[in-house]
Amino acid sequence: MKLKRVAVIVLAGLFVYLSLYTWNLRTGHLDTLAENTGLDAVRLVLKPGRWLADQVAAFWQRYVYLVGLQEKNDQLQAQVDELLMERNSLRERAMSTDRLEKLLAFTPPQAWERVGARVIARRMGPNALLETLVLDKGSLQGVTADQPVVTPQGVLGRVLRAGFTASTVLLLNDANCRIPVLGQKYRSAGVLAGRGPGRELELKYVNLNAPIEPGELLVTSGLAGSFPKGLPVARVLRVERSDLSLFLDITAEPLMDFEALEEVLLLRRTSGESQASPGGD
Amino acid sequence: MLRALWWIGFSAAAIWAQTLLPGVDFLAAGLVFSFQEEGRGRALLLALIFGLLQEGMGSQPFGASVLWYWFLYLLVSLGQYIFQPRSAPFATLLGLTLGLLHFLQTYAMATLAVKAVPLDRVLLESLLQAVVFPLEWLLVDRLYPARMRGHGQPV
Secondary structure, eight states: OOHHHHHHHHHHHHHHHHHHHHHHHHHOHHHHHHIIIIIHHHHHHHHHHHHHHHHHHHHIIIIIOOTTHHHHHHHHHHHHHHHHHHHHHHHHHHHHHHHHHHHTTOOOOOOEEEEEEEEEEESOSTTOOSOEEEESOOGGGTOOTTOEEEETTEEEEEEEEEOSSOEEEEETTSTTOEEEEEETTTOOEEEEEOOSTTSOEEEEOOBTTOOOOTTOEEEEOSOSSSSOTTOEEEEEEEEEOOSSOSBOEEEEEESSOGGGOOEEEEEEEOTTOOSOOGGGO | OHHHHHHHHHHHHHHHHHHHSTTOOSSHHHHHHHHHHTOHHHHHHHHHHHHHHHHHHOOSOTTHHHHHHHHHHHHHHHHHHHSOSSSHHHHHHHHHHHHHHHHHHHHHHHHHTTOOOOHHHHHHHHHHHHHHHHHHHHHHHHHSOGGGTTSSOOO
């Protein structure tokens, strides 16, 4: 191959790449194209396999794995009784809170609804820079970018991109994920940041004199505008004072095992209440 | 028809493989094989489809796959003038270069997008890419149906 031809290939490639990159930065058309073709094609390939795996697992659990079922049933029944009592007590407190808020003329918090989704894949491909999950729901089911994703244990992350029938979720433990939180007990504010897979989380920007203690639950503050207020996110592990920083050195642990997730819940604002409100942003 | 079915089957298997080994490109070996066996035209069509798939399932700013497959084209085009192109040693050399390229490109793209990147993880992915590529290329070469060979315009 002549040197001239190599130079032409290199220059032409660079020109095409830079043109596509800058045009996409301005318009976002290529990102949308990739989301609505590549991501959906991946779902098309993975979904039948996942369905088959689910059927096999269900068969196993239904017909083979019956050992200790009665014992487990009794335990769960006892747990249900306890939870019912706790629910009744909490319902009473919630009703009194509603009455007090009405009395003080608080703006009611915005309502959110939950939509279930199944995890069909994790980080995949050479471009998988961030810690992500792929869900089997997309824009056709009302999923949009930045939508909160939770599990019954607490916050999991937010939607990074949404194709027609599949979407990608940025996980809480990714080093690029940030969520404003409050301590549930002492209400000290900070920003929870990931440190990468298998590592603990870091709570940043908490003042040296702020009250916070190990074991305290961290909940969403609602200040970022994308999460409802009060969702559990992580638990404080260690609180250390640094001589070099104006802030406390706080380590937290997530409330769930990110590797074991199979189903998640997507939160979205209920229709007709599109305006952000102070209590529920 | 058989060719289309073969490549659809290959793509599906590669996507499943990518879920098992995150960070590794299982489509690249097929693309190089297509370039060598079927010629530029068909390889370009595959590169467009594979590029969209990788961009869709990835989490980098758009363009990483364009750069990645363009480098691959350059490497194969240049390599065939120096080495025996359809041989295990050339595939191994390509695998090693792709491994190095994965590390450099991921680091560069993350820096450009102001994103934090765990370098130890990217290093492991690069090593896996270097090992997987030649093995997969050999597998594709072995499994590619004999009746489809010789119908394209090999480069």
